[in-house]
Amino acid sequence: MADEPVVWIEAESSDMARAIMAAQSTFPEFARHAELEHFRIVPAFGLVAIKAFFPDPARLTRGEHMFVTDIFTNGRSVTGTLASDPSDLPGLAAGQEVTFPIANVSDWFLVLGRRGIGGFTTDVLKKHVTAAERAGFESQEPLVWYQHRGEDGASAELAAAPVCTACGMPDLVARAHRTGACELCAGGGVRCDCSGCGAPLFRYPDAPRECHHCLVTSRK
Template sequence: MLDSLASSTYNAIEQLHTVTDQGNIHQMTDQTLYAVEGESEIFQEAVASAKATFKFFWRELSWERRRVVPGLDLAAVKVSFGVNTSDPLSPSVEHMWVTDVDFDGENLSGVLMSEPHWVKSLAAGDQVSVPFVDLNDWIYVLGGRAFGGFTVDALRSTMAPVERDEHDAAWGIDFAEAGVIELVPPARGQEPLMFTRGLDTPSDRHALAKLERIEHPMSLNVQDMIEQGLEDDPELISDYDQSGRLLLHREVLAGNHDFVYALLRRGADPQATDSYGRTSFSLAQLAGWPRVITVLETGEPAPQFADQSVGFPAWPIGVGLVVIALSALYFIYFRSWLNGYSPINSYFLGSVGFATCVWVVGQGLVLCTGPWYFRLRERTPMWGNARALDLICTVGGFTIATWAYDLLTRYFLGFH
């Protein structure tokens, strides 16, 4: 699935992201930064946000590799490659997408997805490796839904609605509203966490703090299997991989607190260094995982974000609401109408009660059908303290239900 989806998006990716403007290379301390002349502030902002949130991409990939059946449709990073040419019209860098991503805390590596225009030493399908500072963006796709994609969103925000629809159709991916980014899928039955591209609002900061302090859902679900695996094969704790990293180093970098705690309890050495001479603590600081830093400092598990749940499904609650509301409609209203009398003496109270039951049915159906409503809701503007879609559905639903009550009363009883 990954290969087929990746190949289907090569042309769109090449068209949208491989051509850069003429630029200069600036040396700042020990890092090479590519500043592209004419590049708008929104693209610079997008790149900064992508780098700041890359850890969530990497955590998702750490669990994707443990899935028996792959869950992601696509996972890729966009990086800058220096252009070495005497052509004065060529850009200084070329931005290209890379898949099959690996990350060791210093460098990104993977497979180049498309043919370069300017970097003649590379071709699609080549193995490449670049320092993390050259990262421009990341994206993964789960169930057809895009997560990340900051520079993609910056580009979409400059388009007219028709052009944006054509862009999205070329990718074949469901993006959020322009200017809005999702970093991780929502837990079942919960609203998705939405971010602005600049990550600069109080809501953004609160949501980021939350994401940094909760476990990946797979970690919560497979912890017993992890514990059993470490008990059955203790050498997993002390063996270095081909890249010179311990399992502890890899889990620290991915932010998997519960896995790290399980390793520490079984004797993993937090002072052991990787091939770059870094300890687990320095890797945790580099990645920016507060709970992992705490457990390495204290040896005790760090509390999760207060409102994290293990993802209890909302559909049973939704089914319950639908059953209760439909039962009330039948026993209070329809049975009365069928027997030839008004269910409630007051027309006003009767219509309000009927509309309330219909509204509860609607709420139950939303909970039964997953997060689609919440995603659509986030694409509508705020009207006061509420989302436009919530107000439209509530007011529209009560209006239609009141009209239906009047119509049904006239039909069954011949009066209102």
């Protein structure tokens, strides 16, 4: 994954704050897709990742938003692997396992082929760089994943997603059944929480009600 321009925040702009709130409000649905990916023989997504805010230990109001992959959440905290080295945060390095509260999540990304879903903060980034900088960034990840939506933001894109006629939830990956039901409901599935840790799940009939993490841990 190419490095995104480093974003240091002293006081979040109102645009950034709204983008982060939108990402956090939709995070449980993202987490269900991320968890289900562990059970697929052929992955559905080219990338499953989040961005999270890591504070500077010396100045807690200042810090860096960084990509995290290999994600697990129990509904309260997130554990994952740092995808790159920080610019100037001591004690953190690419490949390191990190755990932090969900409140530190600043964005999430699901990539189907080269088309991204989520990426709320990329809309803010595009507004706060010069035209020349934007042209360069848009050929790199993560902005390259969102060229399809032009000036429309992530929230507008999700608002236009088809709403399931059975569960009333928008289908993030827009694969509605011909009946108007989402893929989950059409297959007899439900949204539920892991019986072990509380992680948000998608589950189909006869599938275990534990998340991938709990199942792996119980077998050790």
